Amino acid sequence: MADHYGHPKRFKRRFPLPAVISAVYDTNNGSHKSRKRKADPNTWQKNIRCLEYNTGARKQVNGVSGSRRVGSGCKDTCKLSCTKKFTDEERQGIFDSYWGTNNHQRRRDFTVSHTKIFKKTGSMTGGTPSRRSNTIHYFLPQGRDNIHVCKVYFLNTLDISDSTVKYNVNNSNNGLVIFAEPKVPVNKTSDTKKQCVINHINSFPKVDSHYCRATTKKKYLDPSLNIKAMYRLYSVKCKEEGSLMVTESMYRYIFNTEFNLGFHTPGKDVCDTCTKYKMKKEANTLTEVDDKNQEEHLKRKQQARNSKEKDKTRDGGSITAVFDLQQVMTVPKLNISSADYLRNLNVYNLTVLEFQSHQGHCYTWNETEGKRGTNEIASAITIWLAAKDAEGFEHVILYSDSCKVLSM
Numbered sequence: 001m002a003d004h005y006g007h008p009k010r011f012k013r014r015f016p017l018p019a020v021i022s023a024v025y026d027t028n029n030g031s032h033k034s035r036k037r038k039a040d041p042n043t044w045q046k047n048i049r050c051l052e053y054n055t056g057a058r059k060q061v062n063g064v065s066g067s068r069r070v071g072s073g074c075k076d077t078c079k080l081s082c083t084k085k086f087t088d089e090e091r092q093g094i095f096d097s098y099w100g101t102n103n104h105q106r107r108r109d110f111t112v113s114h115t116k117i118f119k120k121t122g123s124m125t126g127g128t129p130s131r132r133s134n135t136i137h138y139f140l141p142q143g144r145d146n147i148h149v150c151k152v153y154f155l156n157t158l159d160i161s162d163s164t165v166k167y168n169v170n171n172s173n174n175g176l177v178i179f180a181e182p183k184v185p186v187n188k189t190s191d192t193k194k195q196c197v198i199n200h201i202n203s204f205p206k207v208d209s210h211y212c213r214a215t216t217k218k219k220y221l222d223p224s225l226n227i228k229a230m231y232r233l234y235s236v237k238c239k240e241e242g243s244l245m246v247t248e249s250m251y252r253y254i255f256n257t258e259f260n261l262g263f264h265t266p267g268k269d270v271c272d273t274c275t276k277y278k279m280k281k282e283a284n285t286l287t288e289v290d291d292k293n294q295e296e297h298l299k300r301k302q303q304a305r306n307s308k309e310k311d312k313t314r315d316g317g318s319i320t321a322v323f324d325l326q327q328v329m330t331v332p333k334l335n336i337s338s339a340d341y342l343r344n345l346n347v348y349n350l351t352v353l354e355f356q357s358h359q360g361h362c363y364t365w366n367e368t369e370g371k372r373g374t375n376e377i378a379s380a381i382t383i384w385l386a387a388k389d390a391e392g393f394e395h396v397i398l399y400s401d402s403c404k405v406l407s408m
């Protein structure tokens, strides 16, 4: 969008975000691009008004607002007989293409290229030199020609004012209006300051979402953190280094727009399929197939539950167990006031719970020993199976949640 002068509009950021917001949602990969919804300046009243001004749908003359339209022609006594040169349709056509550009710069160039300045040679005021040194001749396009018309006819056809034309003519060079470069606002956050914030946010250890790795690219920070706490650490760091810092609202803005980060919320126990379904539902992109698949999925889920309940009570040489990977633990437990947050260690834990004996087994390793992939999980399960084999069990039934990584 451009402002009245055709410059790219720079929007002032206001916090909190305005009431009209639209969700940034990418249906291609089914994941939110950034954490928060972004403001849509196109829906703001002041920008709608700006667009109206820019297309002639609105004008303000002496405090009275109206819309621009083709005005009356000139008088019959006009020496150039302008009214005989153009039909009403032609005038409307010129008006439409002039205001249809929605670009102030192009309109300014139009007025300059359709006027000619003539130096006044003689004086018309009887001996005394005229105050006016130049006269402007006006032209309107007709086919490939430019037809000489009077000033009144020119201004009324385009519904613009005399001062508009004069300003453009006086500020033109080689037939084009001099384009004023948009000024950089004095309070604009410099790229270095912004990069400093980005680096700071990046310095925190992040983990993937535990339950919906496949559906979202969102990463998670330690639950003991929040943006306010992070900003506090940032301001301490800036003061120590003596570097310039941004405001908290700017920090928050960068966090929300440049990153897709959340804070771990424990107890969120939803499978991939359900999460995907929920996200699609929120974005209103559900199809009949999705609904049907979800129904099937819930049916299968219930079946699995039923058979698990049945298997739980099996005895005589068989054992039923569930296994799952715990959410990534970061050690040491974060202490906000220290700088330890830069050196956290990720620890993984696979737990096997036996139903018959109500015994639990934990298999723990850290990120220096292995990842949290299929191989590591298989190793842990193998250890458990070997132990059960030694105990003399012949049948083992294992259940697990729908984690993609866990499917072996």
Ligand SMILES: [Zn+2]
Pocket: 074, 075, 078, 079, 080, 081, 082, 083, 149, 150, 151, 152, 153
């Ligand atoms: Zn005329």
Ligand SMILES: [Zn+2]
Pocket: 270, 271, 272, 273, 274, 275, 297, 301
């Ligand atoms: Zn599910």
